[in-house]
Amino acid sequence: MLIIQMCNSALMYAAKGNHPHTCQELLMNGAESSLVNLNDDTAHSIAVENNSILAKTVIRNHLIAKLDARTASPINSLSSEIDIKS
Numbered sequence: 001m002l003i004i005q006m007c008n009s010a011l012m013y014a015a016k017g018n019h020p021h022t023c024q025e026l027l028m029n030g031a032e033s034s035l036v037n038l039n040d041d042t043a044h045s046i047a048v049e050n051n052s053i054l055a056k057t058v059i060r061n062h063l064i065a066k067l068d069a070r071t072a073s074p075i076n077s078l079s080s081e082i083d084i085k086s
Contacts, residue, residue, distance in 0.1 A: 009031065009032070010026055011035075011059075012042075015043040015047035015059060018050070020054035020057070023058045023059055024058050024062075027058070027059070043055075
């Protein structure tokens with residue numbers, strides 16, 4: 001029997017099977033969403049290819065939150081607090 005190993009991560013398998021709760025747990029516990037397998041697929045692209053809508057949404061929301069956290073700066077937060085108090 002020929003078994004082809006694609007070097008998929010647990011997150012990739014959860015994405016392929018459309019298991020949103022598993023994706024969420026993996027991401028909350030440090031699973032890396034930017035890893036690629038031998039086909040250069042990420043967990044998100046695997047979810048998209050397999051029409052795994054719920055898993056795709058969980059992964060996409062995680063990626064958006066990571067981007068938002070990177071782009072947030074203390075200066076922007078401070079100016080928002082000042083606007084709220086005004």
